[in-house]
Amino acid sequence: MEKEEFKKKFDEKVKNSKNIIITSHQGPDDDSIGSVLSVYYYITLLLKQNAKIVYFSEKKERWKNFEDYDKIVFLNDIQEEIDKADLLIVLDVSSYSRINKKRIQNPPYTIGIDHHKTIEDDFDLHYIEHKTSNSELIYDIFYSKEDEILKQNKKIIEALLLGILGDTGNLRYIDYTQKEVLNKVSKLIDLGKINVDEFENKYQKNDYESLKLLGEMLKNLKIYNIGDWPKFAVSYITKDYIKEYNIKQKTLTEASAEFKKYLKQIWNVEWGFLLTPRTDYSVSVSFRSTPKGINVRLLSEKLQIGGGHDLASGATIKNPSVEESLEMILNFIKKNSSKEFILNNNLNNN
Numbered sequence: 304m305e306k307e308e309f310k311k312k313f314d315e316k317v318k319n320s321k322n323i324i325i326t327s328h329q330g331p332d333d334d335s336i337g338s339v340l341s342v343y344y345y346i347t348l349l350l351k352q353n354a355k356i357v358y359f360s361e362k363k364e365r366w367k368n369f370e371d372y373d374k375i376v377f378l379n380d381i382q383e384e385i386d387k388a389d390l391l392i393v394l395d396v397s398s399y400s401r402i403n404k405k406r407i408q409n410p411p412y413t414i415g416i417d418h419h420k421t422i423e424d425d426f427d428l429h430y431i432e433h434k435t436s437n438s439e440l441i442y443d444i445f446y447s448k449e450d451e452i453l454k455q456n457k458k459i460i461e462a463l464l465l466g467i468l469g470d471t472g473n474l475r476y477i478d479y480t481q482k483e484v485l486n487k488v489s490k491l492i493d494l495g496k497i498n499v500d501e502f503e504n505k506y507q508k509n510d511y512e513s514l515k516l517l518g519e520m521l522k523n524l525k526i527y528n529i530g531d532w533p534k535f536a537v538s539y540i541t542k543d544y545i546k547e548y549n550i551k552q553k554t555l556t557e558a559s560a561e562f563k564k565y566l567k568q569i570w571n572v573e574w575g576f577l578l579t580p581r582t583d584y585s586v587s588v589s590f591r592s593t594p595k596g597i598n599v600r601l602l603s604e605k606l607q608i609g610g611g612h613d614l615a616s617g618a619t620i621k622n623p624s625v626e627e628s629l630e631m632i633l634n635f636i637k638k639n640s641s642k643e644f645i646l647n648n649n650l651n652n653n
């Protein structure tokens with residue numbers, strides 16, 4: 304379906320609906336929040352209809368400086384809201400099971416906009432196109448010809464930028480086939496008179512505790528050189544440390560996300576992993592690799608602890624001890640050759 308045809312049907316459906324719910328995947332990221340807000344603005348400001356944004360998720364502080372973030376309702380179960388709706392709009396995901404605790408039952412007419420390759424459910428009206436972000440796609444469909452509206456409503460520009468910058472890692476993960484996103488960002492920051500540094504400072508923040516914990520991860524960082532394996536980096540946080548400093552799960556998640564970037568940023572080190580304790584007496588392992596490193600999906604599969612992508616995988620070891628879990632992985636590496644794990648540009652990153 305063409306963009307224009309989709310937009311026409313979308314407008315028509317919205318105008319004929321009384322109770323519209325907008326949602327996205329649980330555990331929202333910047334693109335998810337940018338998507339729901341920018342579609343909410345399209346419906347309320349341009350189509351002059353009412354809509355409600357609901358999430359099955361916990362509310363995060365991160366977006367508190369965005370206008371209308373406080374209008375988003377975060378619930379432990381959104382089925383009841385969906386039962387009342389006659390139109391459901393699902394953004395940045397195409398699945399009835401990833402938007403609620405349990406799979407949505409008896410959904411009303413559903414419209415989806417998604418930039419991902421994996422489509423779990425076919426919605427009644429669906430627009431799918433592979434773009435850097437769902438927010439870029441929303442700009443293409445609803446706002447590319449609305450310069451005046453954007454100029455008058457900086458909050459729409461900020462929602463779109465939030466999503467685009469989020470899924471492109473502040474425009475770092477763009478390849479030449481996606482170069483047109485730069486023109487769109489250029490136009491958006493011009494229309495909104497945006498100072499990018501100032502804008503990013505609205506929400507790209509860490510808690511003090513998370514940075515202190517990141518410091519502990521960096522302190523524990525070690526480089527290993529074993530057999531024929533490419534050099535690798537390892538760090539960990541022990542259960543004792545978590546207990547002693549009363550580290551919250553949220554802090555651990557935030558610090559881990561920040562630390563994982565460093566695993567790929569050391570000269571001559573192409574892969575690595577981070578071990579952290581879980582609350583359920585197991586240990587979580589996050590593997591990262593560069594294309595010159597090893598297939599970390601295969602490694603976690605061979606260790607029989609997890610899976611994921613070739614360059615990023617995750618695992619759970621059913622042992623409460625971080626130290627013993629590390630020993631287990633190191634023993635496997637010592638006993639096995641790296642041969643079958645070395646990446647030969649046969650990457651599969653879907």
Ligand SMILES: [Mn+2]
Nearest residue numbers: 334395437470
């Ligand atoms: Mn996205």
